[in-house]
Amino acid sequence: MTTAPTSNWQAIAAFKRQTLASKIPAEWRLPASQLSSFSETSTLSALDMPCSCNLLTPRELDITEKYDATALVGLMLEKEMTSVEVVTAFCKRAAVAQQCVNCLTEIMFEEALGRARECDEFLEREGRGMGALHGLPISLKDSFNVKGTHTTIGYVSFINHPPAASNSVVVDMLHRAGAVFYVKTNLPQTMMTADSHNNVFGRTLNPHKLCLTAGGSTGGEGALLAMRGSVLGMATDVAGSNRIPALCNGTSSLKPTAGRIPFAGGVPPGRLGSPSSILPVIGPAGHSVRDYELVMKTVLDAEPWTFDENAINAPWRTVEAATRPLRFGLIRGHAKRPLHPPIARTLHTAATQLKAHGHSVVLLDDQIPDLYENAVLAWKYFLLDPQKTPAKHISASGEPWVPSMAVTSFPELAGWEASLDALFDMNVERAKVLRRYREVFVDSELDAIVMPGYQATAVPHDTFGVPIYTTLANLLNYPAGMLPFLKAEKRLDEPFFEKEAQYEPQYNPDVVEGAPGAIQIMGKPMKDEELVEIMKVVETILAKEN
Amino acid sequence: MTTAPTSNWQAIAAFKRQTLASKIPAEWRLPASQLSSFSETSTLSALDMPCSCNLLTPRELDITEKYDATALVGLMLEKEMTSVEVVTAFCKRAAVAQQCVNCLTEIMFEEALGRARECDEFLEREGRGMGALHGLPISLKDSFNVKGTHTTIGYVSFINHPPAASNSVVVDMLHRAGAVFYVKTNLPQTMMTADSHNNVFGRTLNPHKLCLTAGGSTGGEGALLAMRGSVLGMATDVAGSNRIPALCNGTSSLKPTAGRIPFAGGVPPGRLGSPSSILPVIGPAGHSVRDYELVMKTVLDAEPWTFDENAINAPWRTVEAATRPLRFGLIRGHAKRPLHPPIARTLHTAATQLKAHGHSVVLLDDQIPDLYENAVLAWKYFLLDPQKTPAKHISASGEPWVPSMAVTSFPELAGWEASLDALFDMNVERAKVLRRYREVFVDSELDAIVMPGYQATAVPHDTFGVPIYTTLANLLNYPAGMLPFLKAEKRLDEPFFEKEAQYEPQYNPDVVEGAPGAIQIMGKPMKDEELVEIMKVVETILAKEN
Known part of the structure; x- marks a missing residue:
């Protein structure tokens, strides 16, 4: 088949998937035998595949595994590595990841290698890098526009849209700083569930355990990062979309204050012009907090307001590294979504470690709305x-809803219809929550709040439900990050099991065994700079225990 | 009558006015003979009254006329003046202003003098001032809450509300910096007309010419400042409320970016929780741009977010004085509201002067929405x-609408009813406007835009209509300031008369003769710091010509 079908949605989607698959060079394809046991019901891990498949050279394994983005840029500027080498390594590894966990939506390997050559030549010729992200491969959630590439965001009805005529604003800004784009990554239908599953590209699997969710909405990114098929990705977050995948995949991420990274120029899953008080936020995901600082500073130093009128016209501030003892608030969860034992242990251990390193921890459970x-x-x-x-957008093609949509709603809102009158009242209610958290931060002189990112580790597909622990930072518009910590280990988790707890979704220790844990850290609004420094402190402490 | 009536609204309002009048000490009352010709139809000016009434000593006249707020604070810190002296002078002058132009709603002379003594004693005892506003009298629009004082905002139905239990957040912050509050000032019913007229306090008159409007909604403030019964006032602005009174009264003002000055804790004229994309903004009004910088810096240095969760948690930035040639965009108006000759001349002369001083002026009329x-x-x-x-709020007391409400509406919106669906579309439409202005600023490398603040000078009462020239900066959430410049002078204005123009409201050169002119300067969002520096440059240039 060489022309796109226009008839039934299944054929249209299949053609799109074939087009995607064809972008993986033949020599990077894994033999069917290696993949035969990979499925969404398998308890296998895919994490060893990039190594065991023998496709990557030892140097390519090194490049993709041993460094964060900051280090890679440094090595390229020092000419220890070329961008072509680095980009090739990540393209290969992303190709492997795609075949294992189905995490990609668009493949731009050829364009990326061309761009990498440009970067190498520039450095050779000019004696300086292209910018703060010189030659660095960056993966992008599918919703970002890359000129000449499609943006379907998983809607079958978007497949026949023309390729993007221009880059998203932040994509343009990263490009000018020297970034190389080589893949876009999978997400859920509507971007409003935590299972990155849609009828165009199918479902992304969790590399740690294929039968578990990779999270969402930026789940393709999370899975790709866990496979180290990317060192740094760009995500969006309106209810946890950049934090849930980090939690599910054992990576980390930062959701900044809304408007610090320019949001303009992507493809939204819904209607423009929403009067919602909750704004979608772009942020980085990857493996190290200093990389998020690199992205934030690079973008903000380039004056995003000059490209996006909704970007906050305020510079990135240089702040001191956090060396004094910090004061953390601790939120231990809500009775309707009690923490599963692995996460209860993770949070408890993290708090204990923070105290052991001289920081204060103030329990907030009784102080918050x-x-x-x-x-x-x-x-x-x-x-x-x-x-x-x-x-x-869904009915336009005749495609069905994906199964996880059924569990991503509140029974309290069944039949609820919005109105302008209700919106006034919602804003008043939200104002009270905002007020209370400001008071809590000020009264307890908190630097940040440590809390769960979800009540569990990654859970089986289509059971994640509503993300009450990430949504808070969106409702407040507070910056928040996710840091990986520990893993589900039933022997150690057992003391944290509570008989009376109504675990939701069900807690099955065998199913989640080995799944990564995480903690969430929430800072003060517009104090993204300070949150980054605090996250560095916590990252260092947790690394000692991990 | 010693107890408040509860029967008809007229009696309730009359009692409130009597209570207000009784707060002026007998020795500061002007003889009826001096005021007999003052009325809203009079063409008289009240500007000379503070001098000619012989109530103020020469030193009090000096204190109130010769300095801006920055200078007064300096003189108090140097003990050239006491706060008691300064506050007494402004109390006296405010009392005169009130009797001439009806600009006050609450009088707090006693409390103010007590506070001034506190400031003087503190300085004596501690050898340092209370703060950046040490001992400085500041007047407040009635909508601000001052603990123990009423906030009626001109609604008869609010008269029986208890006194405020706490200060507005910004009032608290100014207080901590050493400010002294002595009066609150008049505003229109609903705060949504440009005539500061309500059924509680009546109408504020323009000191330059009593038959003209003092503007609104912060018109009491504007009139008081013009009478030099205040050196610095705090206003609000959602469609021009802090800029229109400056324009009408020949004073100046700054509407910052929303959220830089904390808005919390005042009394709103409407419903809380509006999903409007246009936020009300607090800003200073007075006589010199450096005073606005003093207020902004003082408030922002004290971390407003710690007191108001809706204040933008971003510090005041120290920026260099603008010494290079600046680039100004120039908006000359709209055919539906053509500039009256005095304002056309004012704007033309200002642009000419800016160019004469080496700055660039780029005509924008064809580039903007x-x-x-x-x-x-x-x-x-x-x-x-x-x-x-x-x-x-109005029908609760049985009071009628004030007449100016009838002209403060767009015929296009007759019968228009808001809906959630319409609000999405409005936001999309607004986004286009925002985008275009960002492009205009960036493409033309503008530092600021110079434009009219209104199509006319102050006009006769109840004819002001809808303020299309100030509302723009609210729709955009760009900071904007008003600077006084020139005066209506029919001989000089005549060449600017255009026969075909449909002047709205009517242009009557004799009626407005002598009314102050003004220009508006609009900066980039969140660049309030830069706008202040630019306004200083323009203020200096215009002062040479004024």
């Missing part, structure tokens, strides 16, 4: 569109 | 409340 109610409120903001635009 | 349509869009945001709360 009802987390569950706050999440219900947040969810209302996602349901404001009377035209229900995402449903229209 | 339709200003009138933008104002209609902005007005829709003010009409979002399905419960029409301001109307409820």
Whole structure:
């Protein structure tokens, strides 16, 4: 088949998948025998595949495994590595990841290698790098536009859209700083579930254990990062989309304050012009907090407001490294979504370690508004569109809803319809939550809040449900990051099991055994600079224990 | 009558006015003979009254006339003046202003003198001032809360509300910096007309010419400042409320980017929780741009976010004085609201002077979206409340609407009812306007835009209409300031008369003769720091010509 079908949605989607698959060079394809046991019901891990498949050279394994983005840029500028070498290594590894966990939506290997050559030649010729991200491969969530590449965001009805005529603003800015784009990554239908699953590209699997969710909405990114098929990715987050995949895949991420990274120029899953008080946020995901600082500083130093009128016209501030003892608030969860033992242990151990290193931890559970109610409120903001635009995008092709949509809703909101009158009241309710958290931060002189990112580790596909622990930072518009810590280990988790707890989803120690744990750290609004420094401190402490 | 009536609204309002009048000490009352010819139809000026009434000593006249706030604070810190002296002088002068132009709503002379003594004693005892505003009298629009004082905002139904239990956040912050509050000032019913007129306090008159409007909604402040009964006032602005009074009264003002000065803790004229994309903004008004910098820096240095969760948690930046040639965009108006000859001359002369001083001026009229349509869009945001709360506040007492409400609406919006669906579309329309202005600023490398603040000088009462030229900066959330420049002078204005122009309201050269002119300067969002420096440059240039 050489021309795209226009008839039934299955054929249209299949053609798109074939086009994607054809972008993997024949010599990078894994033999079917190596993949035969990989499926969404398998308990296998895919993490060893990049090494065991023998496709990558030892140097390519080194390049993809041993460095963070900051280090790679440094090595390229010092001419220890070329961008062509680095980009080739990540292209190969991304190709392997795609074949194992189905994490990609667009492959731009050829364009990337051309761009890498450009970077190498520039450095050779000019004696300086292209910018702060010189020659660095960066992966992108599918919703970002890359000129000449499609942006389907998993809607079958978007497959026949023309390729993007221009880059998203942040893509342009990263490009000017020397970045190389080589893949876009998978996400859920509507971008509003935590299973990165849609009818165009199918489902992304968790590399740690294929039967578990890779999270969402930036799940393709999370899985690719876990496979080290990327060193740095760009994600979006309106309810946890950049933090849930980090939690599920044992990587890390930062959701900054809204508007610090320019949001313009991508493809939205819903209607433009929402009066929602919750704004979608772009942020980086990857393996080290200093990489997020690199991205934030690079973008903000280039004056994003001059390219996107909704970017906050305020510079990145240089702040001191956090060397004094810090004060952390600790949120231990909500009775309606009690922490599964692995996460209870993770959070407990993290708090213990922070105290052991001289930091203070203040328990906040009794001081904060009802987390569950706050999440219900947040969810209302996602349901404001009377035209229900995402449903229209779905019905336009005849494709069905993906299964996880059924569990990603609050029973409290069944039949709820938004109105202008309700929106006034929602804003008043939100104002109270904002006020209380400001008071908590100020009264307890907190530097940040440590809390779960979800009540569990990654869970089986289509069971994740509503993310009450990440949504809080979106409702507040506070910056928040996710840091990986420990793993589900039933022997150690057992003391944290509580008989009376109504675990939701179900806790099955054998199923999640080995799944990564994580903690979430939430900072003060607009103090992304300070949060980055705090996250560095925590990252260092947790690394000692991990 | 010693107890408040509860029967008809007229009696309730009359009692409130009597209470207000009783706060002026007998020895500061002007003889009826001096005021007999003062009325809202008089063409007299009240500007000479503070001098001619012989109530103020020569030193008090000096204190109130010769300095800006920055200078007064300096003189108090150097003990050239005491706070008691300064506050007494402004109390006296405010009392005179009130009797001439009816600009006050609350009088706190006693409390103010007590506070001034505190400031003087503190300085004596501690050898340092209370803060950056040590001992400085600051006047407040009535909508600010001052603990123990009433906040009626001109609604009869609010008269029986208890006194404020706490200060507005910014009032608290100014207080901590050493400010002294002595009066609150008049505003219009609903705060949404440009005539500061309500059924509680009546109408504020323009000191330059009593038959002209003092502007609104911070018109009491504007009139008081023009009478030099205040050196620095705090205002709010959602469609021009801090800039229109400056224009009408020949004073100046700054509307910063929303959220830089904390807004919390005042009394709103409508419903809380509006999903409007246009946010009300607090800013300073007075006589010199450096005073606005003093207020901004003082408030922002004290970390407003720690007191108001909606304050932008970003510090005041120290920027260099603008010494290089600046690039100004110039907007000369809209055909539906052509500039009256005095303002056309004012704007032309200002642009000419800027060029004469080496700055560039780029004509923008053909590059910008339709200003009138933008104002209609902005007005829709003010009409979002399905419960029409301001109307409820009015009907609660039986008071009638003030006459100016009838002219403060767009015929295009007759019968228009807001909906959630319409709000999405409004936001999309607004996004286009935002985008275009960002492009204009960036493409033309502008530092600021110079434009009219209104199509005319102050006009006769109840004829001001809708303020399309100020509303733009609210729709965009760009900071903007007003600077006084020239005066209506029919001989000089005549060449600027255009026969075909449909002047709206009517242009009557004799009626407005002598009314102050003004220009508006609009900067980039969040670049309030830079706008202040640019306004200083323009202020200096215009002062040479004034």
